[in-house]
Amino acid sequence: MFNLRFTIQNLKSFLISIVVLLLLFWSVPTPTLAGNLSSAQNSPPLSLSLFPFSPSLFPPPFSLLPSTDSDEPVYQERVVHSPDGIGKFYLGREISQIMGHLGAAWLERPTRQFEEQPQELVNALHLKPTDVVADIGAGTGYFSFLISPLVPQGKVLAVDIQPEMLEIIETAKQEQQINNVEPVLGTDTNPNLEPASIDLALLVDAYHEFEYPKEMMQAIAAALKPNGRVILVEYRGENPFVPIKALHKMTQKQARKEMAAVGLVWQETMNFLPQQHVIVFGKKEAKES
Incomplete structure (x- = not known):
């Protein structure tokens, strides 16, 4: 006992x-x-x-x-x-937390080509030569410069809230003599894009860092042309074996919920990348009177 x-x-x-x-x-x-x-x-x-x-x-x-x-x-x-x-x-x-400009080298790492297959992503965007693309959270302009040759009669708006990142983009633009990439300084709540001015808003591993996601996405939605698209590329939050910090990943369910909150409609999810979702949204169609 x-x-x-x-x-x-x-x-x-x-x-x-x-x-x-x-x-x-x-x-x-x-x-x-x-x-x-x-x-x-x-x-x-x-x-x-x-x-x-x-x-x-x-x-x-x-x-x-x-x-x-x-x-x-x-x-x-x-x-x-x-x-x-x-x-x-x-x-x-x-x-x-955000990854600031002091982490710029991470965005340009040589291993990114086979870790994320960025060229395959750009090819899957199905861009037209005249498209206007907003690279939101452009960072060093990694994707802006990949997209640039595909829109020779259009342009890429490289949007970032960090002036230091835009300086990197401007330097690379001058060195490579690229004329259709335009750095745009945004704020925490506004990408500073004209209404109905863009065909595509591309957000690669950026959305989860927005301090004001609702306000930013409302402004991005307003900048879309009637048939414009928003494409979120985020590390798969459903997969614990993707070696990225948990808060820097998103599940498809969460992404769809947050986009629906600002009136964006899910169109498709592509899973051809090794570790990331490619989630496509469009503007909600106007109701017939």
Whole structure:
């Protein structure tokens, strides 16, 4: 009887210790904004963990999950959040930290050709020579310059909110003597595009970093021509073995939910890339009177 009592008491102590450790784990203090930006600029989204199921892949306890109350504001901010996020949530998803201009080398890495197959992606866009393409979150202009030869009578609007990235694009443009790539400085809420001016908005591994995704996508939707498209390219959030930090990936379900919130209609999802979804959206058709 004594041994049984002793065993039960040890088991209770063990369970209490586990609960305490879990509470401590989910109580990591929120970094300052400066800390967020600093670490983001020096850290690419690659997950270096050999074990794919890192803690950031799992949601916090249910009491910390976003409420579905329709009276809640568009965004919720929480002290308890992933170290890879900014503590701001939109439709149940935590917004990731940005990769700043100090991480530009990651975008131009030589291994990107076989890791992501960017030329195959560009070929699958089915662009017309006269198309106007907005490369949203253009970074160093990696995709802008791949698209440029395919739209000789059109142009590429390389949109980014970081002036340092646009300086890189302008330098490369001058060196390569390319005339149909135009750097555009956007803001956190507006890509600064003219209404009904673009045939395609391409967002490659960028949307999940938008601090104001609803406002940005509303502005992008307004910039689309009547038959314009939005194409999201995001690492597959459904696959824990894709070696990218959890908040830098998106599931197709989440992407479709967020685009529907701004009136964009899903058209198709292509999965020909090794690790990324290619998700196509269009403008909602006007109702017949």
